[in-house]
Amino acid sequence: MAFGVFIHRWDSRYNDRPAExxxxxxxxxxxxxxxVGDWIIYYEPSKVxxxxxxxxxxxxxxxxxxxxxxxxxxxxxxxxxxxxFANPVPxxxxxxxxxxxxxxxxxxxxxxxxxxxxxxxSADFNRIIDLGLDTNELLLPRVDEVGAGFEEEQVPFEFxxxxxRVSYLGSRIMRDRVFRRVVLRAYDERCAITGLKLxxxxxxxxxxxxxxxxVDANGPDVVNxxxxxxxxxxxxxxxxxxxxxxxxxxxxxxQVNDLDSVHGFINKTRRALSPGRLSERPHPRFLQWHRExxxxx
Numbered sequence: 425m426a427f428g429v430f431i432h433r434w435d436s437r438y439n440d441r442p443a444e445x446x447x448x449x450x451x452x453x454x455x456x457x458x459x460v461g462d463w464i465i466y467y468e469p470s471k472v473x474x475x476x477x478x479x480x481x482x483x484x485x486x487x488x489x490x491x492x493x494x495x496x497x498x499x500x501x502x503x504x505x506x507x508x509f510a511n512p513v514p515x516x517x518x519x520x521x522x523x524x525x526x527x528x529x530x531x532x533x534x535x536x537x538x539x540x541x542x543x544x545x546s547a548d549f550n551r552i553i554d555l556g557l558d559t560n561e562l563l564l565p566r567v568d569e570v571g572a573g574f575e576e577e578q579v580p581f582e583f584x585x586x587x588x589r590v591s592y593l594g595s596r597i598m599r600d601r602v603f604r605r606v607v608l609r610a611y612d613e614r615c616a617i618t619g620l621k622l623x624x625x626x627x628x629x630x631x632x633x634x635x636x637x638x639v640d641a642n643g644p645d646v647v648n649x650x651x652x653x654x655x656x657x658x659x660x661x662x663x664x665x666x667x668x669x670x671x672x673x674x675x676x677x678x679q680v681n682d683l684d685s686v687h688g689f690i691n692k693t694r695r696a697l698s699p700g701r702l703s704e705r706p707h708p709r710f711l712q713w714h715r716e717x718x719x720x721x
Contacts, residue, residue, distance in 0.1 A: 425462040427549040428455065428484075429523065430499070431540040433472050434703035439490070439498075442466055442480060443506035443644035446499040447490060452541040456499050459484045463505075463590060465544065465552055467515070474701070476512035478522070478552050480646075481505075481593060507593065507645045509556030510605045522555065523548050553593075557602055596639075603645045607633035610699040611652035617666065617674060618654055619691035634658050636710040641717070648707040651696070656689070667719035670708040672696040677720040 430446050439447040448456060466480040483505035490496040513522055521527065525545045528534040536542055544552075592598050613629035614621040622630035631652045637643030651668075653661055660666045666686075667675045672695045680686050691697070698705050 425460065426458045427462055427544045427546060428459040428464040429467050429478075429542050429544050430464050431469055432466050433468055435472075439493070439496075442482065442501070443646045443649075444501055446501070447493070448497055448499065448541060450495050450497065453487070453497055455539075455541045455543065456484070456497065457487050458543065459499070460487060461485075463549070463593065465549065465556075470515060476509075477515050477517075478509065478513040478556060480508045481553065481556070482507070483593075503642050504639070504644070505593070507557075507599055507602060508606045508647050510602045511556055511558050513552050513555045519555065522552050524551075557598070599645050603635075603650060604633040606647050607650035608652055610647050610650070610701070610704040611697065614652060614697060615654040615657055616651050616696040616698070617657040617661075617690050619697060620654060622654070630654055632658055634661055636706055637713045638662075641713075643710070643713075647699075647704045649710045651706055660686075661714075662718075664714075664718040664720040666690075667715050668696050668706065668711050669715075670711055672698055672706065675715070675719065679720045 432440055432442055432446065439445070446456075461484070463481055463483050465478050466482070467478050468476045470477075483502040485500045485502035487497055487499050490498050515522070521533070523537075523544060525543075525548050526533050526537045608629055608631060611631070612621065613623070613631060615631045620630075624630065631654050633650050634653045635643045635645075636649050636651060639645070643649050651661075657666070665677045665680050667677075669675060674690050674694055674696055676683065676686055696706075
């Protein structure tokens with residue numbers, strides 16, 4: 425088993441769903457198989473507008489041939505392990521180069537940085553996790569890049585590699601705190617249903633981060649499975665009294681007993697507010713799940 429970095433961009437032509445699967449060609453098979461049973465970090469390349477850099481962590485459960493595409497494979501992500509970072513980590517920012525295993529003997533960034541899948545040392549993994557989670561504060565050309573510098577590189581050996589960060593990646597308390605931070609940032613701490621942004625005297629936002637598909641129904645901790653909701657809106661959403669269409673029209677259940685008040689409660693556009701980044705907007709698959717399994721029509 426080994427830690428790894430998987431390059432992904434939200435507009436990729438690959439059949440990627442980062443919380444569920446990662447598609448890759450045969451030349452990367454050996455590298456991906458080395459990550460089975462272990463954790464990987466997702467990285468968005470610098471050529472992407474408003475790149476997030478290193479932005480999420482997940483655990484690879486198994487690798488299978490892609491049943492729909494010859495010579496392609498899928499790395500399947502273990503349920504409940506994907507987590508967006510509270511703080512996306514730049515490739516080379518205020519803390520310098522965080523993935524230091526990419527440096528060659530001359531101290532320059534090597535060609536390995538272009539690899540869509542690459543191993544990462546325990547020290548680099550821990551460094552990125554610490555910066556990304558900050559628990560104290562709470563179309564990718566993969567085939568084109570296969571040619572140059574594709575020989576199998578080794579991660580520098582570390583005696584008794586420290587893996588202490590792994591122990592809290594599954595903590596529900598930690599994951600809820602990070603998920604809240606990610607979702608509230610995407611919505612600018614504003615309720616998507618009412619449009620209100622209320623902050624208490626201590627500077628804490630009134631809204632909470634709701635999972636569209638709940639965790640106990642295998643809903644992932646990914647930002648497009650989240651929505652910022654005030655207390656009443658959250659209560660109604662969880663009980664299926666309101667839901668959303670794929671284009672974010674606010675749907676009201678016929679079981680609501682005070683329809684006029686609810687119409688006065690939701691924002692005047694009758695559509696949920698949406699994050700600015702397309703990749704952070706509620707995904708239709710999760711919205712469909714909520715309409716089919718939670719919404720009381």
